[in-house]
Amino acid sequence: MDVAKISEAKDLQTRMERIGAHSHIRGLGLNDSLEARASEGMVGQSKARKGVGIIYQMIKEGNLSGRGVLLAGQPGTGKTAIAMGLAQTLGAEAAFTSIAASEIYSHEMSKTEALTQAIRRSIAVRIKEETEMIEGEVIEIQIDRPASGTGSKSGKLTLKTTDMETVYDLGGKMIDALTKEKVTSGDVITIDKATGRITRLGRSFTRSKDFEVVGSNVKFVQCPEGELQKRKEVVHTVNLHEIDVINSRNQGFMALFSGDTGEIKPEVREQINTKVGEWREEGKAEIVPGVLFIDEVHMLDIECFSFLNQAMENELAPIIIMASNRGITTIRGTDQSSPHGIPIDLLDRLLIIPTVPYSEDEIRKILKIRLEEEDVDMSDDGLDALTRLGVETSLRYAIQTITTSALVCAKRKGSQVEAQDIAKVYSLFVDVQRSTQYLQEYNEMYMFSEKQDKSLFASRASVPMSVINVTLKLMAASNKFQLSHNRSYGAIGSAFGC
């Protein structure tokens, strides 16, 4: 009994969506002349957004294939947010595939196969089909069951439009389908003439009464006009990978749902390419190049990069957007270092869009948006403190502080999150800088510290000078940190001014 009550209560509640790191992003926030505004959840990065806006137009025009874009910038400067914004602006129909570069390493599939699948997932084929259908409002369904209780049922269905009315004889299967779809008189339905499939469009307006009890998901539609039988153009959008899977002989289309596609033979892909080419020539299908977004692109190794080099030259290639937060670093799988961990030859084919650190004002705006998204009420003092935290530690740390400080505030039964809550959270959770400093300080007390020290000394020659400089700086700062550890929040800014 109790269980039933709980489930009922849950049904009444509006279903809550979970809030992700980028759920406040609803688009690129550009106006028609590609000027960046603070809208659709986007703040700052106006140059980068403008750049991506131009890429968006390139995608929309659709006749350029295989272009590459690199979003490069420090961590937490909105690279992924910009890519998500682009995906939102492109809309649901465009093929936008987002992968993290580490996803391609798998025991079941070679790296290049995983990349090929991702590339082919990003190219959509729009197939146009003209079907004949019967569209009308149901006036009456009459079902005759045989007196004996067994045997085939028969029945009549009366459909009308605003201009005409027709009676149809029904077979057993059609009656079952109508019962299954719960079609009643007053519903507006379509019946596909080729397959007999029934689709309920909604209830007719003429049947809506003032006091009728209807669920929230009942849609009211106009009664159709003209003839009952109509020709309608139906558009399906599938991506090349889906076509590949369906046609790879040993798998069948069920593999699409299990995800267990394995490797697809290049012969199959070649055949599909020629077939799609034929459709395109006949005017049956249209190719819609999409976007492949590879996050953390420096995690790809040299083989993948050389594969991408070649794959981007294919005329059926999507626009590839990559994001990396690395500076000059080694290319995975080699000893060579290169900017962003990407070989120079590939880098040369990319349009590079830099993202820059946010200013204090921008950080405040972003935090404000996040406060709204996470439904947290914060005082101006609190927001000031949080902004300072964002400037001095990192934006991500500040964002993570929002919910935790809201919980602290709830604990003390406060109505608004104040600076004191944020200070409390700051003392409970250390940020990256403090954590690093702490470890530097007390390294010898941790396990295996000796051994690591030795290895550090052994490889000192290969450590770049800059790293050592930073380490020294941090070591110097750690003394200050000791002092500031117990101070109130307001003094922290000066403590980190080193």
Added chain:
Amino acid sequence: MMMQQSQPPTQPTVTAIISGNRKKFHTSLPDGSESVEEYDTSNGALMVRKRREKVTTASETKTWKYEVGEPEARMAILDGNSQTIMTENVNNPIFVVQDSVPSYVWRVRNIFYPQEKTYQVSCQPRDRKITIRTTNKKYFKVFNIPDMDALGLPYEEDKLSWSYSSPTLIIRYEKPPQIKRLEEEKRKEREKVPVVDQENCKTQ
């Protein structure tokens, strides 16, 4: 089931036969589609014209599309095993395209609404459409004249006439002189096609 498709001809090939009081012409077009025309031998009126698209795979069967004449069956929806799951009820009106030498004819058969004023037949020259309406909102049909659309000839309201004698509504549209001339030329050409002697036709 034919395993091998015969090569489609490069030019339309026409075969003519006489069966009963009908003269039938079968035309194979280069794109693999076929058309059949049947003429009354007594007055030369077109009785049936149907087309069928090319059959590309063995499992596929393309049905004849009637442009003129009465199809044998009513609209039906079939399931995977070609079993009928839904048909139009026999009491519904049937719309038939017909042809006569002086005019285009359409008949709505099996239509029982009594008073003549129930029916409204009108021509919309701008939309190139002819519309049948009923004031009781039971029957509605929009159609066009493909031959006139092909030549881009204008529709004229006063060429349209209609009459009702239970249970059939007959609509006529007088053919314009250009169409009449064209059909006369086609008729002369048709007479040149040799008629296959059915007596000597080998049975397989």
